[in-house]
Amino acid sequence: MTHEQAYILLTKYLKNKNLIKHCRSCEVAMQALCKHLHPDATEEEIQTWGITGLLHDVDYEIAQEKNMLDKHGLLIFDKTLIGIEETTFPERIKHAIQAHNYEHTQVMPASDLDWGIACIDQLTGLIIAAALVRPDKQLSSVDTTTVLKRFKEKSFAKGASRESIQNCEEKLGIPLDQFITITLQAMQEIHQELGL
Numbered sequence: 001m002t003h004e005q006a007y008i009l010l011t012k013y014l015k016n017k018n019l020i021k022h023c024r025s026c027e028v029a030m031q032a033l034c035k036h037l038h039p040d041a042t043e044e045e046i047q048t049w050g051i052t053g054l055l056h057d058v059d060y061e062i063a064q065e066k067n068m069l070d071k072h073g074l075l076i077f078d079k080t081l082i083g084i085e086e087t088t089f090p091e092r093i094k095h096a097i098q099a100h101n102y103e104h105t106q107v108m109p110a111s112d113l114d115w116g117i118a119c120i121d122q123l124t125g126l127i128i129a130a131a132l133v134r135p136d137k138q139l140s141s142v143d144t145t146t147v148l149k150r151f152k153e154k155s156f157a158k159g160a161s162r163e164s165i166q167n168c169e170e171k172l173g174i175p176l177d178q179f180i181t182i183t184l185q186a187m188q189e190i191h192q193e194l195g196l
Contacts, residue, residue: 001090006051009088013058013076021194025124025187026053026117032186033116037172049113052096055089056117073101103161115171122164123183126150129157131196139191144181151176 014020030053034046041049059076063069066081075081077094089097098107099114100121109115127142130150134141150156151165168179187194 001051001088001093003047003051003054006054009084010054010058013082014061016061019057019060022124022128023054023057024190024193025128026056026120027051028186028190029053029120029124029183030116032182033120033172036174036182037112037116048090048093049116052093052113052117053120055093056097056100056121058097070104073098073105073107109171112172115167119165119168119172119179120183122161123168123180124187126157126160126165127180127184127187128194128196129160137196139184139188139194139196142184144177144184147180147184148177151180 010020010023014023027050030049031046034041034049038045055076056073059074059082060072062075062082063072066075068075071078076084076097077089092111092113095107095110096114096117098105099109100117102108102118109118127139127147130147131137131139131142151162154162165179166176168174169176172179174182187196
């Protein structure tokens with residue numbers, strides 16, 4: 001699957017511009033994480049990680065419309081509901097998409113690719129929320145210390161699962177502050193596209 005094919009698929013099923021921006025944030029963060037964990041990764045491997053980030057929420061709006069958010073991550077592969085051939089997705093990407101919402105889908109993350117998207121999905125939301133409360137609403141005003149402070153505030157961005165984010169330490173072997181830095185810097189590189 002190429003990036004172009006993945007983006008066409010994403011925009012076919014997702015119309016909300018903020019959700020598309022979230023998916024792009026996850027794409028660049030996943031690419032950065034791949035490079036960090038696998039310094040010798042091929043371009044193809046880096047692209048696999050990026051496409052996983054880009055497509056992880058491809059069925060979110062469908063799940064929302066059908067009041068089936070507990071099946072988010074699974075619906076895109078349900079031919080009776082959507083009609084996408086399973087062969088469209090490489091197996092590794094398919095499993096990572098299904099596992100990123102493991103609390104509901106019961107598909108458990110098994111690889112660093114799976115755990116990467118499960119952690120990054122939640123963290124990108126927290127980082128965006130941290131940027132939006134800054135006076136200038138810019139990612140350039142956010143640093144790792146700011147995100148860590150917001151991470152500790154349970155009432156801030158309640159939807160961002162701290163437990164899922166913190167899995168970066170046990171499941172990926174990356175300290176939380178370093179994981180935040182990797183993700184934040186990747187997002188800052190596309191700040192204009194994100195409008196932040």
